[in-house]
Amino acid sequence: MVLKGIDRLGNWNPQLLRELKGRLKGRNIAIALIISLVGQFLLFFSWSGDHPRRHLSELEIQLWWQDHYRDIFISLSLFVLFALLVIGSYMLIANLGHEERRGTLNFIRLSPQSTGQFWLGKLLGVPILLYLAIAITIPFHLWFGLSGKITLTEIISFWVILIASSGFFFSAALLFGLFGSWFSGFQAWLGSGAVFAFLLMANFKPIDNSSFDWLSLFSPSVLFPYLVNETNSRYTGFPFHLGKIQAWQFFNLPLGMMGLSIVVLTLLNYGLWTYWIGQAFNRQFRNPGTTLLSKRQSYLLTACWITFTLGFALQEPTSGYSYPFPDNFYIVLGLNLVLFLGLIAALSPQRQCLQDWTRYRHQNRSTVNSSLIADLLWGEKSPGLLAIAMNLMIVVLPLIGWILLESVDINVKLQAFASLILSLIMILIYGAIAQLMLLMKTSKRGIWATGIVVAAIVLPPTLLSVLSIFPGQSWGGLWLFTAFPWDYVMRHASVGLVLQAFLIQVIILGGLNWQLTRQLRRAGESATKALLAGRLPLSN
Template identity: 35%
Template structure:
């Protein structure tokens, strides 16, 4: 007797089957009604934008008329409508809404689902399953947002018809679907990782979905000509401009009220032109999504199988950093006339430092051992290994090695890319930034040992204070003080003033940083020793 398709699905992915079984008929009906009603209202709205014939003697001006002046009539007396433009606007708004609904809504549902699993205690029960983590979590990735998939699938016929009526080729529309599906996989994978590490945080679903919405909105701004443009590759909305451009319509009429994103038409990565056409953009985005998703799933598998372990091991962090530096340096190879060249290559260096700062803060969180892990190590090594070796065998040693790896890339870039007068100040700013990274690593470890309740929130708060507060305070002081350059040296953004500050002052600040770092390390050694003594008892 042949098994039904639902039974075969259950054999292939039990978690996906479990998520589908939780969907009720009423949920399916609601999703269907929302999709069809939304499409109907959208069509009604665009119908209302067409010119209305109240009085044939009164001339009418409308953007959907074939001429830019008064609307013309045919032999029967009806207005001659520019239907291609009408369908192009409908296609554009459907595309934008589809991206927002699938990405923002899907991320919210996944993080919320994992938080519920953690609260009900079923997440640990699922971990007992013999199925590998990628099977279990891919079931969640496909099953949890399944109602959103239904809403999107029901809108495909109208979306396809609108695109073809706007004279957009079927191949380009399929490229948009591929880009969107790849984006869903990446953002959903990130949501699963975020949900696993923040399941105890009540506002995590709103935080995750809000961050995705903010990211999608900010990628509507024009490209910068710096490595910030890397972030544009993560937005599926980037391809919409290529689709509308294929209609050969006046983009001024398309952009009205729809906020089309400016795309990567002339952006290079090393010598590769990313946005020459839609195919190049899709291939670049797919490669970018694939590589980033690979590292995300490495962290997901460790977090799911061993919640008490770090998200990445030492070797994975080294390889991840090599990948990261290779990618971002490629975006500093700029061709053509772009804003970055107005200030020279030092402009790119500032973004390199900022991206590395964010990356190392993420690595500190990924490599931060739990309190239980430190206790077990202290118990195991108590009396056998000097306490200072135990300190440096933790997150500090991994961060130091990662800093050394980053130095190979950044110092080489400084020596070969910057002017002679810019090299020494750039090296000073790099050293100061490294000191702050080590300081954050030590403070993170101290918070983990001392604070039992929600240490992640405290660590996030410290990172926010170190990253955001100096910019706000110093900019406010700049309004009331003519010179606050020395204060910038006490922030990760020392590159602002290293070129205009004497080397004596810079070295004085560096020595002060090393002194503070040494005191914090001594405090960390004391805390680990205390934990080791209590654990041995």
């Protein structure tokens, strides 16, 4: 019977069977279970010392124990959340990096199993001992929750969101693990550390009626105020400070009024972004030389991104803390900068792809010149700069509508327009720099592209700050040429200075594009000459 079950499992998902056979050893299972039980008992006994010494009435004793069990429930939930997501991410990244270094990953790519089978096998198989350790906490978790007067439906909703969050973070970990060779074995610590830092940020961030409220949807602890029925006042209880969560809105809809609406939108958020990570993983796993996303996929992803960032920005001011329109608008610009840095990395082809594309255009110039724009917008191997510009347009149109409809002074609207235009041109400049770096002949061109773009973003504001050149001071206009020109535009910039900065940025962008076109033409001509000479061009 057991052998039949194993055979069926192997036929259904060979990768999962491979992972389970390597991990489900008696000694490993015993260690995982002992660690889980010891951890739970230590947690329980650490709370037991808080029993009040003074005499209480029977009713007071009952209420005290109810609050006490509720606090233990939240503590155990927090422990499970961080243990599962952080340790699980570490295990998956380390495992994929190990596969890459051993060379077995390329063998798996050539096997008949689908990418979905590989992905599911890794997700279910690699952290299997962690899953067993977490499963042992369920009876205690249920007991503490029910004893704390938390309903079974609420407890189940937490576990459903925790499972959805695992799918998101673990899928992101697998995608990150595909680039393991870049970090020489350090990627597992880097990736799991990033997950830990992100969860801390998402959990500690209060609801403040800005686009930053979107980050709270990525943390299962967003349900804690609803589980303990502390949504009517500023939630400052253990373990986090979420603020007045009832004021949370999405496109002015009262998202925070009901726990059910939080559960539904959180699951939708996790499902949507897990899907996009899966699309990138599928492309990168099957063909490591291709871009992470197709240009068509990037347009849809950008539409999803601006929907969420703008949805949380369009909130009615409340009696609590709320950002004014300019600050909220600049938060949206900052989040969009994060998006486009990712798109630059996801849409910029490597040198070999660009060589193939330019060779194709040189050999078929009479038939493809008319479709150059379409090729740049939709082609798999064409440069990604025009596609990045198209994604910028997808973002710009809703933001322009927001600026026009916002009830603010005309000068504030003009400042927002100026900040938007300058920010978009700087993003195109970063995209052109990245594509030029990816045309280098060195094998480390990806690292060079990443380093140069990061330096172009980080170094200018850092140097200006070190030199005590701040907006409003002499030479403060240099902030207009950084990735963060918003404060200077809002407070100090004149129309003439903004126009000068715009013209200089356009000249820089034009020069980079001219150089990019020149490099592409040279790469195409050299590849074509080598082909006509009867020899293959050297791979770089």
